Amino acid sequence: MVDRREALVGLDAADPLAGFRDAFSLPEGVIYLDGNSLGALPVATAGRVAAVVAAEWGRGLIRSWNDAGWIGLPEAVGDKIGRLIGAAPGSVLAADSTSVNLYKLLAAALGLRPGRRVILTEAGNFPTDVYIADGLAASLGEGHEVRAVPAGGLREAMTPEVAVVMLTHVNYRTGAMHDMAALTAAAHAAGALIVWDLAHSAGAVPLDVAADRVDFAVGCGYKFLNGGPGAPAFLYVAPGLQGQVRYPLTGWLGHAAPFAFEDRFRPAAGIARATVGTPSIIAMAALEVGVDLALRAPMAAVRAKSLALSRLLIDLVAARCGDAGFTLVTPLADAERASQVSFRHAHAYPIAQALIARGVIGDFRAPDVLRFGITPLYLRYVDLWDAVDVLADVMTREIWREARFSMVRVVT
Amino acid sequence: MVDRREALVGLDAADPLAGFRDAFSLPEGVIYLDGNSLGALPVATAGRVAAVVAAEWGRGLIRSWNDAGWIGLPEAVGDKIGRLIGAAPGSVLAADSTSVNLYKLLAAALGLRPGRRVILTEAGNFPTDVYIADGLAASLGEGHEVRAVPAGGLREAMTPEVAVVMLTHVNYRTGAMHDMAALTAAAHAAGALIVWDLAHSAGAVPLDVAADRVDFAVGCGYKFLNGGPGAPAFLYVAPGLQGQVRYPLTGWLGHAAPFAFEDRFRPAAGIARATVGTPSIIAMAALEVGVDLALRAPMAAVRAKSLALSRLLIDLVAARCGDAGFTLVTPLADAERASQVSFRHAHAYPIAQALIARGVIGDFRAPDVLRFGITPLYLRYVDLWDAVDVLADVMTREIWREARFSMVRVVT
Known part of the structure; x- marks a missing residue:
C-alpha cells in the first residue's frame, strides 16, 4: 500500500x-475525475476548430464539401475510431448521437431476425439505451418487446424469441465490464444478433470488435475520445452485415448517389448506408482531434x-x-x-x-x-x-x- | 430595366x-450565391466558438452543462428560431438533423391519426424528405405508404386515408413557395395533420406557423440561419399537440427527469420531449450566433x-x-x-x-x-x-x- x-x-x-x-x-x-462523462480539451482542438470556421467555412464556403474533404469526414473519422475498437476500415461511421445510432442498429438487427420480437438487455443498463429500445418496440408494435434481466441471467434469457441482445460493455454506474467475446458468442449460439454500447470503453480499454465477432456497436465521442460536449457519436456494423441491413432512418447521405436526387431511396453499399442527414462539420473536426490524440497513445x-x-x-x-x-x-x-x-x-x-x-x-x-x-x-x-x-x-x-x-x- | x-x-x-x-x-x-445551401460565416462566430471551446469546455469542463447553460441550449436556441418562424416560446427545439427531426414528427403524426396510413407529399419534394418518409413507412409496415402527387393535385389527394401531409415550403430546385396557410387548412379540413419542411424558408421569408395553424415543422440551421456546415436542425410542434405526441426516438434528454436515470421512459411535458441524445454544444453555439444575427434584421x-x-x-x-x-x-x-x-x-x-x-x-x-x-x-x-x-x-x-x-x- x-x-x-x-x-x-x-x-x-x-x-x-x-x-x-x-x-x-x-x-x-x-x-x-469526470473524463468518463466529458473528456478534457485537447490543446490542438482550438486551432483546428478555428481553422474549420475561418478558413474552411468562411473562405471555402460551399466548396469545402469537396475541397476540405467535409463530405468524407463521417467515414474518415469513423475509420480512425475503428482503429481504437478493432474494426476494419469501412465499418465505423461517425454520425448523430449514440441514441439515434442505437435506434438505427436495433431496427436493422430486428429486420435481420424476422419472427423474433425480443430485444434482450441487462437490468440497470444505461437508461437511454433502454428508452430507445422501448420506443422502437412501441413504434413497431406487433409483440415487439424489451426484456431486461440481471447480468447473471443474460445467457439463460437468450431464448429463441430474442432477435437482438443489447448490452453496454461497461456499466455507467459501477464501471463493471462484460466479457464481450463470450457474450457475443452466446448471443450467436442462440441465433441472436448483438449490439454493444461502447460509450464507456472506446478509448479506455482494449477492444477488438472484429475478433470478438461483434455484429453492431455504438459509442460516444465525448468521453474517452475527448471530442467535446455532445460530440458526434459512432456506430459499427460488421462488414458481412452491411449489405443486408435496412435502416428505418433513410436519409439522403445514406443513398447510393446522394447528389443524383433520385426519387426513391437506393441504399449505399457500405457503412455510408447508416448516414442520415448532414453532420456538423465543426463538431466532427473537434472529434477528430480527440481521436487522433487517442490513437497516438x-x-x-x-x-x-x-x-x-x-x-x-x-x-x-x-x-x-x-x-x-x-x-x-x-x-x-x-x-x-x-x-x-x-x-x-x-x-x-x-x-x-x-x-x-x-x-x-x-x-x-x-x-x-x-x-x-x-x-x-x-x-x-x-x-x-x-x-x-x-x-x-x-x-x-x-x-x-x-x-x-x-x-x-x-x-x- | x-x-x-x-x-x-x-x-x-x-x-x-x-x-x-x-x-x-x-x-x-x-x-x-449559394447561401441557400450553406450560409456565410458571421464575423462573431469565430469568437463565440473559441470561447465555448477554450473557456466553457476547457476550463468549465463538465460544470458547463449547468454553469454555461449548455443543458438549456436546444430550447433556448429553439426559442430564438421560433421568433423567426412565428412560433410561441417553448414550441421549437434545436436538435439533430432535419432528416432525423422529420422522422420523429412523421412518426408522431401517424400516431395521432390511427387507422390512417398514408403520408401524402408532393412529387419533386426534396428527396431526403421522401426517403425518410419511405423508410418510416417501410419500418412500420401494415399498409403504411407514401404517396407523391404533383403540387396541383395535393388538395384532391387529401383523402380520408391520409394521416399526414408532408410538404417543403420552398421547392429546392425552383424556389417556388407554397401557400402555407391554405394548404394547412386544406389538410385539416381533410382530417389530416401537416408537417412543413422550412429548410429554404426559415430566415428567408416571413413565416407565421402559429397563425397558419401549422401542426409540425422542421428546418435547417445551415442555410439562411448561417449556423455553419451541418449545423443542428430544428423542429416545431404546435403547443396543443406537445402533450399528445409519442416519438419513436425516446432518448434520455426527452425524459421528464433525465438525471433521475429511471428504468422506464416518462416523456417530458413540453417541446423537450422531442430531444433524443446529447447535442453538440460547439455546433449549437455556432448556430446561435447565426440566429442572433438573423433576428437583428x-x-x-x-x-x-x-x-x-x-x-x-x-x-x-x-x-x-x-x-x-x-x-x-x-x-x-x-x-x-x-x-x-x-x-x-x-x-x-x-x-x-x-x-x-x-x-x-x-x-x-x-x-x-x-x-x-x-x-x-x-x-x-x-x-x-x-x-x-x-x-x-x-x-x-x-x-x-x-x-x-x-x-x-x-x-x-
Missing part, C-alpha cells in the same frame, strides 16, 4: 504516458496505467476513508474493471458537491453512487493522492453537510 | 440592410430586398443572356417566389462549374438546374450585376465547354 505521496511522484516520473498531459488544456486548481500502456490508477484510488479510499461509509461497487478483478471507480454512499450527492466545490470533479449518479473517471492520458498518480486528501477532509470534517443541494445536471 | 451598374450602386447606398454585410466574413473575389426589409434582388437577377439574365438557352423555373409572382432564382439549361452543370471557377458561386441541381441563392443580409445589388457579367461572358465565349466535369458534391 502506498502511504507516501512521494512514491507517487516517482510513478509519475516513470510513466510512459506522462507526456500526454501536456496535450490537454487543463484548468488550474482542478483534479478532473499505445492502448496497452493506457490500459496498464488505467488499472494502476483505479486500483490506487480504491486502495487510498480504503486506507484513508475506510470508516466513512463508502461501499466499493467497482470490481476488483482487473478483467472486470474498466476505467472508473464508483462507491455507494448514503450521502453521495452532497459529497460529490462538496468535492466539486474544492476542485475535485467526479460525479454523482442516482440514487447513491459517487463516480470517478480514470483517464490515463491526463491524470497523474499524485492527482489521486491529492483527490483522496480532499475526500478524507470532506468526510472527516463532514463538510458535505454544508454542500448546496442544487440539482447537478451533468451528462454521463 | 436596369442597364447601368451605377444605378445599382445607388440602390446599395440606400439599402437599409447594407450594414449587415460587415457582420459576415466573406472571401475576396467571390460573389456568393427586420423580416419585412429582408423580404423586400430579397424580392428586389431576385427580380433583378431574373431581369439581368433575360436582358444579357436572353439567347443563351436559359429557362426560368422560378415563379415571377412575388407571393410564389422565395429567395432563390433557378434556370434550366441543357449544360447547367458545366456552366455552374465555369462560374465557380470565376468566383461566382451558385450551384447545380440534377438534372439540369442552375440555382442562385439570394441572401439579402450579405448580397449587394451590384453583386448581381457583376455575377451576370461573368455569366454573360461564360455563355458568349462558351467558356463552360472547358469546365472540368468533376462531380460536385455540394450539400443543399
